[in-house]
Amino acid sequence: EAQVTQNPRYLITVTGKKLTVTCSQNMNHEYMSWYRQDPGLGLRQIYYSMNVEVTDKGDVPEGYKVSRKEKRNFPLILESPSPNQTSLYFCASSFRGIDEQYFGPGTRLTVT
Amino acid sequence: QKEVEQNSGPLSVPEGAIASLNCTYSDRGSQSFFWYRQYSGKSPELIMFIYSNGDKEDGRFTAQLNKASQYVSLLIRDSQPSDSATYLCAVRRSNDYKLSFGAGTTVTVRA
Numbered sequence: 001e002a003q004v005t006q007n008p009r010y011l012i013t014v015t016g017k018k019l020t021v022t023c024s025q026n027m028n029h030e031y032m033s034w035y036r037q038d039p040g041l042g043l044r045q046i047y048y049s050m051n052v053e054v055t056d057k058g059d060v061p062e063g064y065k066v067s068r069k070e071k072r073n074f075p076l077i078l079e080s081p082s083p084n085q086t087s088l089y090f091c092a093s094s095f096r097g098i099d100e101q102y103f104g105p106g107t108r109l110t111v112t
Numbered sequence: 113q114k115e116v117e118q119n120s121g122p123l124s125v126p127e128g129a130i131a132s133l134n135c136t137y138s139d140r141g142s143q144s145f146f147w148y149r150q151y152s153g154k155s156p157e158l159i160m161f162i163y164s165n166g167d168k169e170d171g172r173f174t175a176q177l178n179k180a181s182q183y184v185s186l187l188i189r190d191s192q193p194s195d196s197a198t199y200l201c202a203v204r205r206s207n208d209y210k211l212s213f214g215a216g217t218t219v220t221v222r223a
Contacts, residue, residue, distance in 0.1 A: 033211070042116075042200065042215035043156070050209060058210055090155055098144060098204045098211050103155035 002027045004104035006091050012110045013081055021076045021107050023091030031094045032074040033058070033101070034066065036087040043090065049074055050097070081111040115139060116203050118214035127223050131188040133199050135214055138182070141206025145177055145184045148200040150216065156200055160186065191221045 004025045013019055025032065033048040035058075045058030049068040063085055065077040074093075078085060088108050092101040118135045125131045133147075144163050148156035162168045162175040162184065174187040184203075188195055201214040 031209070035213075040215055043202075043213040045210055045212070048209060048211075056209070059212070098209055100158045100161065101211075103157070106155055 002102070004091055004093055004102050006089075006104040006107050008107060009105060010108050012112065014112055015082055016080050019078050019081060019109075021078075021089060021091075021109070023074045023076065023104060024072050025074075025093040025102070026072065027093065027095070027102065028071065029093035029102075030071070030096050031098065031101075032068065033092050034064070034074070034076045035090045035092065036060065036085075037090060037106075038087050046076070046089075078109075081109075083111050085109065086111050114214075115205070115212040116201055116214040118199075118201050118217050120215065121217040122220055123217055124220045124222060125191050127191060127193060127221055129191050131191050131195065131219050131221070133186040133188075133201075133217050133219070135184045135186075135201030135203075136182055137184070137201075137203045137212075139203070139205045140179075140182060142179075142182075142203045143206060144204040145175070146202040146204075146211075147173075147175060147186045148202060148213075150198045150200060152197070188219070191219075193221050193223055195219060196221050 034046040035043045047066040049055045091104040094101045147160040150156040160175040172189045176185045198216040198218045
């Protein structure tokens with residue numbers, strides 16, 4: 001089944017404790033992206049990747065890191081999480097560029 | 113000014129009616145326009161995309177784009193209770209591969 005998977009789905013952590021949210025797609029998509037969704041603000045793009053080893057900042061990259069060492073994986077790293085990073089995070093992928101994006105199920109992160 | 117703005121809603125329509133959703137964007141050079149539907153507690157899914165001025169129809173959905181007015185809309189004809197969701201307008205800005213979303217419009221179709 002073609003899909004985008006994210007892990008974990010739910011995470012409660014404390015300020016400053018490094019964490020990684022994994023994202024994987026099995027559709028051989030070139031483009032992958034991370035978004036955060038907050039009430040009243042909609043989806044905001046954090047980082048995106050056009051292909052392996054090619055990443056670029058979205059609109060809200062501060063406090064986040066990404067890497068794209070393999071085509072199928074695009075992990076999101078929070079080196080020192082803060083409470084303002086409490087949010088719902090979505091990973092998405094598309095075949096090439098900003099095309100039809102397939103979204104993962106979301107990761108709800110709470111930083112206390 | 114937000115890059116993508118949508119009617120905040122909520123929008124309540126009776127079953128069988130037309131739901132009309134509006135979206136404006138600030139970057140005049142924007143190239144691609146998308147409508148996503150998001151059910152409560154679920155992830156967004158693409159329902160329509162439009163690149164050129166005019167109308168594009170897909171089943172009960174029609175997207176309309178007017179680049180001169182920087183306006184894109186979505187019409188849902190013969191609205192069904194299953195259309196009750198939040199609709200997100202997304203815009204690819206000029207010369208990059210970023211995607212900007214509006215805050216969404218929540219639609220409720222009442223039986």
